[in-house]
Amino acid sequence: MGNCTANMCDRPKNTNIKFSLPGVCFVWQLSMIILFGVFVRYNEESDTHWVYTKMEKNITSDIENDFYFRYPSFQDVHVMIFVGFGFLMTFLKRYSFGAVGFNFLIAAFGIQWALLMQGQGWFHSLDPVDGKIKIGIENLINADFCVAGCLIAYGAVLGKVSPVQLLVMTLLGVTLFAVEEYIILSVLRVKDAGGSMVIHTFGAYYGLSISWVLYRPDLYKSKHMNGSVYHSDVFAMIGTLFLWMFWPSFNSAIAGHGDGQHRAAINTYLALASTVLTTVAISSLFEKTGKLDMVHIQNSTLAGGVAVGTAAEFMLMPYGSLIVGFFCGIISTMGYIFISPFLEEKLKIQDTCGIHNLHAMPGVIGGIVGAISAAAATSTVYGELGLANTFGFKGAIATRVPTVQGGYQAAGLCVALCFGIGGGILVGLVLKLPIWGDPADENCFEDEIYWEVPEDEESVPPILAYNNHMIPNKHANMTETNFAEQH
Amino acid sequence: MGNCTANMCDRPKNTNIKFSLPGVCFVWQLSMIILFGVFVRYNEESDTHWVYTKMEKNITSDIENDFYFRYPSFQDVHVMIFVGFGFLMTFLKRYSFGAVGFNFLIAAFGIQWALLMQGQGWFHSLDPVDGKIKIGIENLINADFCVAGCLIAYGAVLGKVSPVQLLVMTLLGVTLFAVEEYIILSVLRVKDAGGSMVIHTFGAYYGLSISWVLYRPDLYKSKHMNGSVYHSDVFAMIGTLFLWMFWPSFNSAIAGHGDGQHRAAINTYLALASTVLTTVAISSLFEKTGKLDMVHIQNSTLAGGVAVGTAAEFMLMPYGSLIVGFFCGIISTMGYIFISPFLEEKLKIQDTCGIHNLHAMPGVIGGIVGAISAAAATSTVYGELGLANTFGFKGAIATRVPTVQGGYQAAGLCVALCFGIGGGILVGLVLKLPIWGDPADENCFEDEIYWEVPEDEESVPPILAYNNHMIPNKHANMTETNFAEQH
Amino acid sequence: MGNCTANMCDRPKNTNIKFSLPGVCFVWQLSMIILFGVFVRYNEESDTHWVYTKMEKNITSDIENDFYFRYPSFQDVHVMIFVGFGFLMTFLKRYSFGAVGFNFLIAAFGIQWALLMQGQGWFHSLDPVDGKIKIGIENLINADFCVAGCLIAYGAVLGKVSPVQLLVMTLLGVTLFAVEEYIILSVLRVKDAGGSMVIHTFGAYYGLSISWVLYRPDLYKSKHMNGSVYHSDVFAMIGTLFLWMFWPSFNSAIAGHGDGQHRAAINTYLALASTVLTTVAISSLFEKTGKLDMVHIQNSTLAGGVAVGTAAEFMLMPYGSLIVGFFCGIISTMGYIFISPFLEEKLKIQDTCGIHNLHAMPGVIGGIVGAISAAAATSTVYGELGLANTFGFKGAIATRVPTVQGGYQAAGLCVALCFGIGGGILVGLVLKLPIWGDPADENCFEDEIYWEVPEDEESVPPILAYNNHMIPNKHANMTETNFAEQH
Incomplete structure (x- = not known):
């Protein structure tokens, strides 16, 4: 590689990011340092004054520090963000560096901004006395979320955007997220422990709207790169499994201490198990001779975790979780088979990873399940105190009842959808400007554009190395043109 | 690939699972939903009534919820089940999808049935008041176990069975496991924290007996696929390492709170470290010029964790753990070199992963070590209270003494062996029926049969695609010299 | 492979380790068993007498056992040691077995010796009553460290040494480490929670000095093997990400209970996030068209975690952590671009992984940051009690003040440097003896020397296997038939 092929030399787009990428990174990181210097301090549990806090609050043991309630879950969530999402996207044959590397970049970039914007940042609980944002373990989890x-x-x-576009998309996305989350969680007082609405519905529609605005009619030119090879599919399973295994931690990480976290983990565990079975069933049913498709196993098996997010903390009951997982496995896999092609052909939404099937539909289902199970909550099932604890019926909303809470939950879902779609369209228009160094249609899904790729036996089109009588086969198609040019 | 090769076109067996696989998955999952609806509820620590439980039991802090004692270990066990076992089996050159994918399927399938059957399910502690199974974090761990x-x-x-066979094998295996575990743990009151007997001895002999019944005399036809390639061996090391690292969590996950979990983790850590050294020693000693064999490093390094399972909670002493690991590394590696070929040729047991060396022999050793160390326990070493806590000498067996406990431990090992061998033969006979869609002898160890496999440069033997005039390029440099020498 | 190529047949060095490797492993492991038998016992928290300890100390709950404060962090550290370091080094195209396998061997070997030598081993706190080393979870963490x-x-x-050399290097390295750590932590009473000085500075200069003594002027003969291929770079990212994600656990694992662990995690999280941004910026800035280099992403992104190690427990403030990360990303990446070539050409230090950039420079920076932030500590920021807790101003050093502590911190850094450089040179001289079976200059970075490597389509330069006269070999069997059919 490294040789200039015909495609790359006369490519119409400038993908040089030598100044824009470092520029954004430096300016951004310097801004973060200044803003953190002005606004961010340790909270009372992570400050050396904890020894005084313990005295004041008559806390007898350090194990009462929130750190010990949440740190194991935090680390699981951290793995989901960096290894889970990163490796899940390595399935493309030649975009693994971009998948795992840009995922790493935008996550590290976004969590800093998120600490300022959300959780207990500017929008939530600026300390009323000194005007500072006080951070602890829960903020780190919220930033990851x-x-x-x-x-x-x-x-x-x-595979279709430049890293600079990704940074802009993350900067604006985190900002929108923080406002949306503030409205849903703090204004409407909606419960969404695992973020079916706040994270998945918003994130998915945000991405789909951006992709719709950035529609590439000539993307077929990169079609030969938009697929997997054997080992890239195995790498992607690393992502799938770490997401699947740690999803109970995701949904329970910021749930209430004690039974709240406990129940959220159980519900998620069950929903996910159920999803695997129906995903396999549908995948097998629609392929010839019942073969399984790795795309479904990599993605749809996770849909149950998304859909049980909102209600994970509720008394959904073990069988309720299984039912949610059951339907999500079916819907998500059918989505890959029937809906994704429809979205691409009719609605002009090119969705590389199929997030519509993995996050959008299950997220909306999760919001609905949450609204229904909140509306149906009774003090018989929860106990009076349990009901108040679970739904936070205290303070300003001490008199709210479950049926009303159900209505607010549904309203929260609408807010997430509006922010996702509206925000995505606006951000998409910004990203459409011809200044971001995105790849040409014929160079999508190709690490070569933004990465130094090692010379590699596997990557050298073998035709250049050895040849003669061309034996036509499917594989050779992608290199034939180059071959013709050389002879 | 995807082309019809000679072998595949005239294959004598029908591997179409288009209806059987979805059928089993759907029926099974629907049954689970119904059974969970009738029988399964949250236990007192995962129910919203926990707030009342705390009052009744005068519990001052949510951190006393069992969730915080066991959740980190649970997640480690979860990783072992899905990533550990799954990736350990990816070593075959062309069966990585089946290894990690079917492992995923049967684990997700089995844990649901296990929640009903074991732990505190039907066999253990159906709630006497309302007849429900009450689940919490310990049940999730037991289901994974x-x-x-x-x-x-x-x-x-x-590589030799169809996914439908695997589901049947799991369904019946979990059932047998639950009965066996009930007899060993609840009737005989045997201690087996890490499951050397209950899990490893049973599981290994169950699998070996099935393989014996399903013996394929013509398996040599797939011999060329029954081996690794460079990168598949690296993938397998992901499995090995996650199993090795998290084994202390496996053996301590359901051990007693406090010193029990603490000691189990230490003993396992030490036994495993010791095993690595002797595995390397034996591997090097029996290969020409002392080269190491990846098969040994991937598998035998884990034998110490298996063998220390039963006694992990006991006062085995740090040096005792090292001794267990020392011998298991030797025995397991020798097993791969000498015993596996013998089993295959003489006893007609085809054992793809060598579970006889990794689980069967170390499991039996673990049972024996457990029996001896239980019989040798004294109140001088344990303290009176410590002895009672560790071996559970209370209630009906308050007067049992260590020597008697040693006898019961040995009896437990026999039960595990009987259930493994007997159950395996019966299940093997069921799986021999010609209705399950298993692959022909010449198509074993081949993902192509049950998976949509991507077209892949690496898999096309280059000779078929191109050959003749050499075009020099950078890549070719490294091979040109050799090439010149040969011509 | 497996064929004897010209290079290998007349190689001047004997790489046969058939007796030396098993010999060292056996002798070593037997010695460990004896020494553990004489010296090592459970501590009061992992012994069955814990039930009495609780009574004596009026501890009301098992959750107060140190196990629950540290076990989740321990497991994260364990993953860093075995998967993190192991996979980070798999980037070479043909040394992945050696990277992950020898890493596994020397870690399992070293932790046993470390339990005796350090933590609360011989050098620290031999029990004064019975002369035993009492181990618990903190010792396991220290052994991993x-x-x-x-x-x-x-x-x-x-890639340049034999496994026997690695074992000798580890044996002597752990010994030097224990003495160095004892002087720094116990004599000078220096704080170094994350080991910037004790672990990183010492380890890096130890390795660089050894490499300097073992300088190979003809290493260019293996130049073609000293690089990555596409998938080996993806494997290395597994190591990078697990190191990156779990570094907050590394720096907080042995920090003080409560706010100490909490704050160390937050500081590390922030420093690492900042490092990613500046690493990407510098990597892009110095490559043509702004492309990113995987070497930088794999390594320099971790530098912030190293550099924040000493001060992680201090009131470094969130913005302080960001600043540390900011500069380390820049310095480390610049190191790969400018300093590594200089070290190799001018100073004759061949540093395969660039540990000078990832551990040496950031480690020294970490020591300096620690000294400055200790010297600048005030009771206004920390609170009187917080200051004493954080810096351990009690007992013999109850009257020490922050400025003096700063001086001691700086002295600690010098001790680490001296032990690293001095110890490395001495050990290097030992390893230069021609008895250890190290590879010839033309066989470096090549698994073939110490491992049975599977025959592999990908690894066989296809030109050797097929073209022209078919050279029959095992691998070719499976394709010969098809080949014949086509011609």
């Missing part, structure tokens, strides 16, 4: 929305959106545009 | 037995068994038949 | 120093050193000599 916030970035998850942008990484979901990345799935829709994977 | 139960499935581990079936995944071990999968190792023996890897 | 100790081994980390040797694994860092392995990075400098990767």
Whole structure:
């Protein structure tokens, strides 16, 4: 590689990001340092004054520090963000560097902005006394959650955008997320422990809308790169499995101490198990001789975790979780088979990873399941105190009842959809400007554009190395043109 | 690929699972939903009534919820089940989809059935008041443990069975496991924290017996596929390492709170470290010029974790753990070199992953070590209270003494062996029926049969695609010299 | 492969380790068993007498056992040692077995020796009553930490030494580490929670000095093997990400209970996020058209975690952590671009993984940041009690003040440097003896020397296997028939 092929030399687009990418990174990181210097401090549990806090609050043991309630879940969520999302997207034959590398970049970029914008940042609980944002372990989890929305959106545009576009998309995405989350969680007082609405619905529609605005009619020119090879599919399974295994931690990470976290983990575990079975069933049913398709196994098996997110903390009951997983496996896999081609052909939405099937539909289902199960909650099932604890019926909303809460939950879903679609269209228009160094239609899904790719036996089109009587086969198609030019 | 080669076109067996696989998945999952609806509820620590439980039991903090004692270990066990077992089996050159994908399927399938059958399911502690099974974090761990037995068994038949056979094998395996575990743990009151007997001995003999019944005399026809390639060996190391690292969590996950979990983790850590050294020593000693064999490093390094399972919670002493690991590394590696060929040629047991060396022999050793160390326990070493806590000498067996406990431990090992061998033969006979869509002898160890496999440069033997005039390019440099020498 | 090529047949060096490797492993492991038998016992939290300890100390709950404070962090550190370091070094095209396998061997070997030598081993706190070393979870973490120093050193000599040399290097490295750590932590009473000085500075200079003594002027003969291929770079990202994600656990694992661990995690999280941005910026800025280089992404993104190690527990402030990360990303990446070539050409230090950029420079920076932030500590920021807790101003050093502590911190850095450089030179001289079976200059970075490597389509330069006269070999069997059919 490294040789100038015909395609690359006369390519119509300038993908040089030698100044824009470092520029954005430096300016951004310097801004973060200044803003953190002005606004961010440790909270009372991560400050050396904790020793005084313990005295004041009569806390007898350090194990009561929130760190010990949440750190194991935090680390699981962290793995989902960086390894889970990163490796899930390595399935393309020649975009693994971009998948795992740009995922890494935008997550590290986004979590800093997220700490300022959300969780207990500017929008939530600026300390009333000193005007500072006080951070602890829960903020780190919330920052990871916030970035998850942008990484979901990345799935829709994977391989078709430049890293500079991704940074802009993340910057604006985190900002939109923070406002949306503030409205849903703090204004409407909606419960969404696992973020079916706040994270998945928002993130997915944000990404799909951007992809719709950035529609590439000539994307077929990169069609030969838009697929997997054997080992790239195995790499993607690393992402799938870490997402699948740690999803109970995702949905329980910021749930209530004690039974809240406990129940959220159980519900998610069950929903995910159920999803695997129906995903396999549908995948097998629609392929010749019942063969399974790796795309479904890599993605649809996760749909149950998305859909059980909102209600994970509720008394959904073990069988309720199984039912949610059951339907999501079916719907998500059918989505890959029937809906994705429709979206691409009719609605002009090119969705590289199929986030519509993995995040959008299951996210909306999750919001609906949450609204229904909230509306149906009774003090018989929850106990009076349990009901108040679970739904947060105290303070300003001490008199709210479950049926009303159900209505607010549904309203929250609408807010997430509006922010996702509206925000995505606006951001898409910004990203359409011809200044971001995105790849030409014939160079999509190709690491060569933004990465130094090692010379590699496997990557050298073998035709250049050895040849003579061309034996036509499917594989040779992609190199034949170059071959013809050389002879 | 995807072309019809001679072998595949005239294959004598029908591997179409288009209806059987979806059928089993749907029927099964619907049954689970119904059974969970009738029988399964949250336990007192995962129910919203936890707030009342705390009051009644005078519990001052949510951190006393069992969730915080066991959740980190649970997640480690979860990783072992899905990534550990799954990737360990990806070593075959062309069966990585089947290894990691079917492992995923049968684990997700098995854990649901296991929640009903074991742990505190039907066999253990159906709530006497309302007849429900009450689940919490410990049940999730037990369900994962139960499935581990079936995944071990999968190792023996890897590449030679259809996914439908695997589901049947898991369904019956979990059932047998639950009965066996009930007898060993609840009737005989045997201690087996890490499951050397209950999980490993049972699982391994179950799998070996099935493989014996399903013996394929013409398996040599797939011999060229029954090996690794460079990158598949690296993928397998992901499985090995996650199993190795998290084995201390496996053996301590359901051990007693406090010192029990603490000691189990230490003992396992030490036994595993010791095993690595002797595995390397034996591997090097029996290969020409002392080269190491990846098969040994991938598998035998784990034998110490298996063998220390039963006694992990006991006062085995740090040096005792090292001794267990020392011998298991030797025995397991020697097993791969000498015993596996013997089993295949003389006893007609075809054991793809060598589970006899990794689980069967170390499991039996673990049972024996457990029996001896239980029989040798004294109140001088344990303290009176420590002895009672560790071996559960209370209630009906308050007067049992260590020597008697040693006898019961040995009896437990026999039960595990009987269930493994007897159950395996019966299940093997069921799986021998010609209705399950298993592959022909010449198509074993081949993902192509049950998966849509991507077209792939690497898989096309280059000779078929191109050959003759050499075009020099950078890539060719490294081989040109050699080439010149040969011509 | 497996064929004898010209290079290998007349190679001047004997790489046969058939007796030396098993010999060292056996002797070593037997010694460990004896020494553990004489010296090592469970500590009061992992012994069955814990039930009495609780009574004596009036501890009301098992959750107060140190196990629950540290086990999740321990497992994260464990993953960093075995998967993190192991996979980070798999980037070479044909040394992945050696990277992950020898890393596994020397870590399992080193942790046993480390338990005796450091943490609360011989050098720290031999029980005054019975002369035993009492181990618990903190010792396991310290053993892992100790081994980390040797694994860092392995990075400098990767691909150029035999496994026997690695074992000797680890044995002596752990010994030096224990003495160095004892002087720094116990004599000078220096704080170094994340080991910037004790682990990274020592380990890196130890490895660089060894590499300097073992300088190979003819290493260019293996130049074609000293690089990556596409998939080996993706494997290396597994190592990078697990190191990156779990670094907050590394730096907080042995920090003080409560706010200490909490703050160390936050500081590390922030420093690492910042490093990613500046690494990407510099990598892009110095490559043509702004392309990113995988070497930088794999390594320099981690530099912030190294550099924040010493001060992680201090009130470094969130913006302080970002600043540390900011500069380390720049310095480390510049190191790969400018300093590594200089070291190799002018100073004759061949540093395969670039540990000078990832561990040496950031480690020294970490020591300096620690000294400055200790010297600048005030009771206004920390609170009186917080200051004493954080810096351990009690007992013999109850009257020490922050400025003096700063001086001691700087002295600690000098000790680490001296032990690293001095120890490395001495050990290098030992390893230069011609008895260890190291590879010839033309066989470096090649798994074939110490591993049974599978025959592999990808690895066989296809020109050797097929073209022209078919050379029959095992691999060719499966394609010969098809080939014949087509011609």
